[in-house]
Amino acid sequence: MTSRVALGGAAVRTGANAKANAKARARPVRAAVSEPPAAPASEQVPAARGAARKKVVVLGSGWGAISFVKSLPASAPYDVVLVSPRNYFLYTPLLPGAATGAVEERSIVEPIRRPIAEKGWKYYEAACIDVDAGAKKITCRAADPECFDDKGRDCEWHTFDVDYDYLVTAVGAVPNTFGVPGVEENCMFFKEIVHASRFRREVNERFERATLPDVPESRMRELLTFVVIGAGPTGVELAAELYDMVYQDVAKMYPSRLIPFVSIKIIDLQEKILSAYDRRIAEYATDFFQRANIECLLNKQVGEVKPDAVVITDKITGEKSEVPFGLAVWCSGIRLNPLCEKIMDSLPEGTQENRRSLACDKNLRVNGSNGSIFAVGDCATIVRPRSMSKAMELYKSAAKCDDAGECEIDLDKDQIKAALNKGVEEFPHLEEVVNNIDDKFAVFAQANGRCTFDGFSKMLTEVDNGLRALPATAQVAKQEGEYLAAFFAQCDGDATKLMGDETKFEYNHKGSLAYIGKDAAVADIPGFTIVKGIAAGIIWKSFETISQVSVRNIFLVASDMIRTKLFGRDISRFID
Template sequence: MRPVFTNSPVRLGRIPGSLLLTSTYRVSPSRFVQCKRCLATQVNHSAAIPESEDGKERVVILGSGWGGYTLSRKLSPKSFSPVVISPRSYFVFTPLLTDAAGGSLDFSNIVEPVRDPHAKVDFIQAAARAVNLEKKTVLCESTVVRSGVTETPRTHEHERVSEEESATPSMRTIQRAHGWEKGELFEVPYDKLVISVGAVSKTFNTPGVRNNAMFFKDIGDARRVRRRVRECFELAVLPTTTPEMRKWLLHFAIVGAGPTGTELAASLRDFIYNDMTALYPTLKGLPHITLYDVAPKVLSMFDESLSKYAMETMKKEGIVIKTSHHVQGLRWGEPGAEPPYEMDPKRCLTLTTKEEGEVGIGMCVWVTGNAMNKFVSKALQDVETFPTASALLKDGTKPSSDSIKASSSWRIKKAPKVGALLVDGQLRVQLENANGKTAVLQDVFALGDNAMLETGAPPATAQATTQEAKWLADRLNKGDIKNSPPFSFRNMGMLAYIGDANALMQFPAEDNKPPRYLTGRMAWAVWNSAYLTMSMSWRNKLRIGFRWLLNNIFGRDVSRY
């Protein structure tokens, strides 16, 4: 029978079981009983079944990042049936993303698949489009066949229906791509919902940035950065390249001097100065890296002395640091060129700052901050029907019938300016109405960069998100979420790599005393040990350690693909 495809919402529970079988497995009967939930595509167990298995609560988790991936692995399989819904079928160990971009690691070394035969977690590769709080369902769109899901979109916000769309350069291309990239819509029911979709890169509406800059949040972004570095070197050695264009192509700009921008500059510095210049001896002395930031210093979350040490060390290593600089635009073409400015990767770009004017660069990586994606900012907005079965007022009582009837006045509560979901101390999503009343959803939670605690928001780091996920999993496993004290972030310290086997480590401050810290080679040894042990699987722990060993013997990977 020929399958029929439609864009109208489909209730997954009504799909015949035979259509859900995507693979055939040979498993002995005893082994099959033990691994009943190991294979998410089994006919007799699938996320498409509306009823929870054996009375277990279905926890639908939106996102496969630090929050969603960690939570799915920590929930008790005896009490819950977790289902991860994400456009991406993997988890990225982001602290080592800069190492992958700098050739120190393979991209597969820092990726963990969500589908795992050893994890009792179901997975659906789709993007959430809407949530019905009253029916307790999530409307999703399949993203199995779609380009660009591993990369941050480069088109402007107003040109996209969603943040997960293809990174295409023009509106016409996007509209044409939708003909085959638009996925089927379907609903997934939940008993509990956890929103951990993360955030997108914030451009501050700087002209040309969304279209022309590179971002750094996913594995495809890191691959693109590494490829562009090699591309610029190859373009620079062509006989037809002028000396002036060669200088511009080998100027690599990073905008944003936080931990990610600083570590990326350091990793690219090692890659370019230690490995690439050896392959291109005629270009020696030409490549340089510039780190821009509007703040007066780098790593502003570190102690003043550590920030100063980082700036001095990186300058000695050859990294140009330009703080208190305001980026005003980014376009293709050399400085001083007349419009039109059409995209031409064979040539340089021009970065315009308030302080310097136009500067020619070969690549611009934008790592300045987070903004809410469109699912949080648009889809999670108004409440069509008040969820009477799952929402209580702040004092624990049910809202009055008058408040319920005026459901159009209820909205999902969000943090002012930032737009993140404003959750209570138990990480529960809240509703608010025009009269100033607040209702707490007892079965919908949010964590990570797309959420903000009203009791005091932790920093937007992987460390904080992981702690939130572990805390929530522990509370759900013990069933004491309503009586537990609010979540409290515990600062375990901060690490940052600053290049040439140097790093910073700041320990948490105690009793208003100055923070203790390590610098240099000792901090670098701690940096390596910490991230090696924090890697999720033993497979990747061994692969990372072995790859670092090979780098010391043979050098970094300089392939371009």
């Protein structure tokens, strides 16, 4: 991620000379911190009913933020200010398609000012760099590249404070390197539209280099080896779209001698790609990739990324090896946004123990904020204490414990998993706990390979603190944003109601989709069936088209897909 969209960074320069100050004052105010072009008519935004209008500040312009802004009625008694360094919403599920030219970049972005202007609210193109939860104030820095140079410009006006009554945090997460050396220096990340643009240029550049006269075969093989690290939906779809681009378009326009040197590899720690999906989907997708000559390096842990090779270790045998590459893309995991760490630090001690995401109650209120801060999307986790109580009960039942916690037997790892699985139907979160016990069990088990009730309690706490109650997906963020908007509208600006517990967020899983190449996809539709192959591909294309956030984008994506099918991808490279 570039410095323009970073949420932290160096302090703003304030010591420019008088001449620079005069120039800075003479400069017109930039659009980054401008108001909407025209104030809305009074009948469009009626006065608050009974009390003063509350000021709601929204941080971010992703799924959670756009869903909240679009769903909150303009008539609700709130003055909304959205703050984000990115002045557009990005439809992330089609990012792999944009990276290969299957859809155009402009087709999957929506100006964030459109829904803001429609409701007479405000938008500031800036990054929130600090939060004072006690004073209900945020500090922002305008997303202006002139602020980050060393030419003596006076950028003091670029930093400003915004007060709030309620803060909605929807800043998402950032890529997680898990401390693997060389990732940031030698890999591309794949999370923003700039990453898709760069990937498209880099792939095209490698084919152009390989086409030049007198390029040795060893160099061609190196240039045309593409490695994707992470076999979740993003990594799988990127590898699939790249495969389509190579064999449907590149093969027709470039010398045929290049194609035998093309190699697409995907690396993952799990034994199947799409391992978080239904087992049947994971097995089908893995077999599909292998038949398509996309090399699946599974059960492999990445230990280091060198400038020209990924160092991997086989999880079963412990054997180390190197995988050479011409281009490597890191699609493996997310971590807490640095801004959320600042929010945690501004809250009372002990209210935010899970450092992976902001702990929230069932109404998405951030614990310790006294109901003034809400969080949605990848930066939030709903704490579910009842599921932990259920886990304790299940252990006590299996180990025949009394009320004082004295047990007749201690349980081994398999017995603990079997006990917890009995509660998965009632508390789905326990399934994630079961899947993550392996890494922690040895720490809390006794020498005999069994875990006491006290050891189990400590292990359960540590495992749960490292987990999310809901998956970090666009589907979850969208539903949370819509729910929070409905909750705000229902409370009608009443502070007491906004602190109430009459309703709670309930996630409704609507299915999982993933594109796997050659017009095929996999789909898990709850209550219906699992669909695989070309039929699932049609479902995938239809769903991703109609799910755009505006009619404009629906038409753009539909026309892009038709254009790609009829005329192929535009694989030209613009040199910047």
